[in-house]
Amino acid sequence: DGGITQSPKYLFRKEGQNVTLSCEQNLNHDAMYWYRQDPGQGLRLIYYSQIVNDFQKGDIAEGYSVSREKKESFPLTVTSAQKNPTAFYLCASSQQAYTEAFFGQGTRLTVV
Amino acid sequence: AQTVTQSQPEMSVQEAETVTLSCTYDTSESDYYLFWYKQPPSRQMILVIRQEAYKQQNATENRFSVNFQKAAKSFSLKISDSQLGDAAMYFCAYRSTNAGGTSYGKLTFGQGTILTVHP
Numbered sequence: 001d002g003g004i005t006q007s008p009k010y011l012f013r014k015e016g017q018n019v020t021l022s023c024e025q026n027l028n029h030d031a032m033y034w035y036r037q038d039p040g041q042g043l044r045l046i047y048y049s050q051i052v053n054d055f056q057k058g059d060i061a062e063g064y065s066v067s068r069e070k071k072e073s074f075p076l077t078v079t080s081a082q083k084n085p086t087a088f089y090l091c092a093s094s095q096q097a098y099t100e101a102f103f104g105q106g107t108r109l110t111v112v
Numbered sequence: 113a114q115t116v117t118q119s120q121p122e123m124s125v126q127e128a129e130t131v132t133l134s135c136t137y138d139t140s141e142s143d144y145y146l147f148w149y150k151q152p153p154s155r156q157m158i159l160v161i162r163q164e165a166y167k168q169q170n171a172t173e174n175r176f177s178v179n180f181q182k183a184a185k186s187f188s189l190k191i192s193d194s195q196l197g198d199a200a201m202y203f204c205a206y207r208s209t210n211a212g213g214t215s216y217g218k219l220t221f222g223q224g225t226i227l228t229v230h231p
Binding site for chain 1: 113118145155162217218223224226
């Protein structure tokens with residue numbers, strides 16, 4: 001089945017540690033996105049990528065980093081510079097800018 | 113930069129009735145796409161409907177329809193014959209399709225509206 005897979009579903013991190021969230025898609029989509037969602041809030045864009053080896057900062061990129069070395073993969077690293085990383089993270093992909101985005105199931109990150 | 117505003121944090125509707133969710137956006141672009149997504153308690157994002165800015169005709173998908181007012185930069189969602197399964201958080205989203213712009217492909221969401229459906 002084609003789709004977007006985010007792993008893990010739940011992730012716990014100690015303060016001061018970097019952590020990487022995985023996002024893989026087998027839909028052959030060009031564009032990929034990372035969003036952060038806080039309780040009862042909307043989706044805020046962290047980073048997005050339209051093609052391999054290229055990505056752009058979204059609205060809240062500080063404290064995060066990404067890479068796009070392969071078309072199907074767009075991992076997100078939450079660094080120790082992110083002061084309040086506890087949130088729900090959603091990854092999405094789309095074929096073109098004019099088509100809808102498909103979303104993964106999300107990763108809930110908790111700092112302990 | 114494009115912004116999307118949903119001014120109704122919460123809405124409620126009786127089963128079988130009609131409800132309209134509001135969305136406004138700010139952009140200087142002429143070519144873009146607009147979407148409504150639904151997020152049920154499972155948190156899985158589900159596409160409800162999409163609208164191409166160059167089309168004057170309002171999009172419809174079964175019980176869901178939009179009122180797209182390009183000049184007013186308004187994109188409301190109407191849900192007819194509301195069902196209990198429609199209860200969810202609804203997000204309006206804007207997608208830049210200006211290939212020459214710095215925000216090409218950027219997908220921006222509003223703050224969301226929580227819809228409650230009463231039996």
